[in-house]
Structure formats: C-alpha cells, structure tokens
Amino acid sequence: MQPWLLVLVAAFGSIPACAADSDPSRADVKALIDRMKTDGASIPAASPSAGTPAPLACPDCSVLPVVLVASDLSEAAASDGVAKFVTALKFVQAWYLSQTGKTFAILPAETAASNLTAGRWIALSCLTATPDERTHNPPCDQRHFNNGRPQSRYGYYQEVEQEFKAKHPGNDDQKRRFIIAVFAGDQPNVWLGAADGQAYAVAAPRSTSVSCPAFKDDPSGADPLCRDSVYGIAHELGHSFGLIHSCEQNLYPKVGCENSFMQAKHPPGMVMLDGERELLLKNEFIHLTTLDENPRRTTIPASSRTEFGL
Numbered sequence: 001m002q003p004w005l006l007v008l009v010a011a012f013g014s015i016p017a018c019a020a021d022s023d024p025s026r027a028d029v030k031a032l033i034d035r036m037k038t039d040g041a042s043i044p045a046a047s048p049s050a051g052t053p054a055p056l057a058c059p060d061c062s063v064l065p066v067v068l069v070a071s072d073l074s075e076a077a078a079s080d081g082v083a084k085f086v087t088a089l090k091f092v093q094a095w096y097l098s099q100t101g102k103t104f105a106i107l108p109a110e111t112a113a114s115n116l117t118a119g120r121w122i123a124l125s126c127l128t129a130t131p132d133e134r135t136h137n138p139p140c141d142q143r144h145f146n147n148g149r150p151q152s153r154y155g156y157y158q159e160v161e162q163e164f165k166a167k168h169p170g171n172d173d174q175k176r177r178f179i180i181a182v183f184a185g186d187q188p189n190v191w192l193g194a195a196d197g198q199a200y201a202v203a204a205p206r207s208t209s210v211s212c213p214a215f216k217d218d219p220s221g222a223d224p225l226c227r228d229s230v231y232g233i234a235h236e237l238g239h240s241f242g243l244i245h246s247c248e249q250n251l252y253p254k255v256g257c258e259n260s261f262m263q264a265k266h267p268p269g270m271v272m273l274d275g276e277r278e279l280l281l282k283n284e285f286i287h288l289t290t291l292d293e294n295p296r297r298t299t300i301p302a303s304s305r306t307e308f309g310l
Contacts, residue, residue: 058175058284062105063237065089066180067208068163070118073185075111081183081208082109088207088229089179094215094291095234099272102286104177104237111183112167116159118184124156125182125193125205138189156193157202164200177201177240177285179233183208188225194232196239203233221267231266238262241283243276 067085069078086109097103114121126140130151134140160180181203184190191206212226221227238261246260257263261270272280280286 058287061175061177061285061287062107063089063177063179063285064107065109066164066168066178067109067111068114068160068180068182069111070114070116070121070182070184072117072119073183075113078111078183078208082111084211085109085181085203085208087212088203088210088226088233090291091212091215091221091226091230092234092237095219095230095267095270096272096280096286097288097291098215098219100277100280100286101289102281103288103291104241104285105288112164114163114182116163118187121156121182121184121205122187122190124152124159125190127152128154128156128193128195137192139187140190140192154195156204157195157197157200160202161197161200177237179203179237179240181205181207185209191228191232194236196236198240201233201236201240203229203236207233219268224266227266227268231261231264231270234261234270238276238280241285242279246273246276 065085067078067082069075089106093103093106116124122139123145126134126137126145127149128151129137129140131149134145139145160182164178164180177199179201182205184205186209187205188209189206190209191204193202194204195202206225207229210225210229212230213222221230243262246263247257248263256271256273259265259269259271260273260276262273262276265271
C-alpha cells in the first residue's frame, strides 16, 4: 500500500485489498477530496468537463486480453471462449466511451496453456467465497468444494497472476494493462474470484462462457450473465486505471455511489461518477476517441500462445 494511502485510511476508513494496489495520483485524489468536501454530492453520468486536463500522451498504452486455458482442455477448444471474452471486453470499451468521451485501446487477444486443470480452476474460484456462500453458488455447492476448506479470497487471482508472469516474462507493464480470464470449459455459473493488482485485472471463468451483444445494439447487456461479466471486467479495469470503491472509501460523495460501476451496480443502470470520470480522463490509458483506433501488437514478446484477432 502506498504511504499516502495509509494517511487516507486513518482519515477515512479501511481500504479493501482489491483496491489497495490501485494507484491514483496523490494530487488528484487530494484535489477530489477537497472539492467534494466543498461542493457536496456529484451527479453521476454527467458530460466530461471542458476544463478537464488532457492525459499524458501515450498512444501505445493499451489493454491486452489474455485467456489461460486449463491444462486438460485444448487451446483450439478455447477459441469460442476467447471470442466470448472479447465480446464482453469490447462492450466495456464502448461503455467507457459512452461515459467519458474517451476509452482504452484493446490489443488482439492471446491464449496461454495453464498448468492447472479445469477442476482446479473452478475450485480456486469457489474458494474465494466463504463455505456458507459456496452452498448458494453451484457448482460451488458440490461436496468437494464445501468441506470446510478456508476461504482464500485472492487465491484465484494470485494463481492467475503467477501463471501469466511465468509465461509472459519481460512485458512492459508501464504501457500495458492486462485483463486475464481462465477458460475452464463452458462454465457460465462459475462467477467468483475477480480481483485486481494494478497492472493485472482478473476476470472470473464466467467471462469466457458468456457472449455479450455490441454495446450500440443493446446497452442493457442483454441478460444477467452478460451483465455480470461486463460489470466484473469494467470494475477490475477501473481499479487497474487507479479507481477505488465508490461508497466504501468516503473519497467520493455518498449520493448515487451505489449506482457506480466501482461499487456493485450492473448494467443497465451502471454509471460512472463525476470524480471517477475526472480521474479516468487524466489517465494515459484512456485516450481513444472512437472504437476504430485499436492498435496492433508491437512489443509483446513471443511465447507459447495463440493469437485471435478482434
């Protein structure tokens, strides 16, 4: 945790682990706190202020989607899962654009062979919940996953990050944010475990099992499974871009915070608060003004992977 965050913790309350690694600039956060104390509540989903400072120029800054394929499944079998994952990510990209007037660039998706089986990934996802919560979340209510094993909230995330780093050494994290999911077969009900560690945003296995419509065709997200996948990706990427939970930190006004994508609101009512928008528009990763500017990969090193064009 950054030293200045410790001061904020003392002043405003605890910071959850999933937000502890986010890194908004100290000046930006202090300025927002001061403004919010003076101005009171902000209005969600307003248009960006004309006076918002331009972000630092970084045309190469982009988001790389990666799918780890369970060891007992083939990368060829995962191609449909990769395509589904990309539909949710592109929905999120368009939603960010609708909220800020700018959005992030997406590189072509990659796959990498995992060292863990599908069953092990499902177990890690389930174990991010308490034993009682698992009983209400099939397939986590199976006896195998509900036999008193202690909760490991970040076990799934930690394993994803560890495997990705081992298979992709030397990536330029300063110009990349990685959104990573696991393909464990067709698992639309395995939705637990999403988390973030600044450069690495990790989505639940559900995100490789659910298709989403184009945002322009259906901004509602079509169905609850897609909406949950979209919410998880939008939320964890928000952390990777430096945002924190809207209601829990007392850094944003309480009015309307429950409708924010950085709290727990799903589409179609999911919005972006003014303070969140201001921080994103100062972030160098939020630089595209249309959805047609996605760059091709330039500096990602070769590895054992398959590339799927967007």
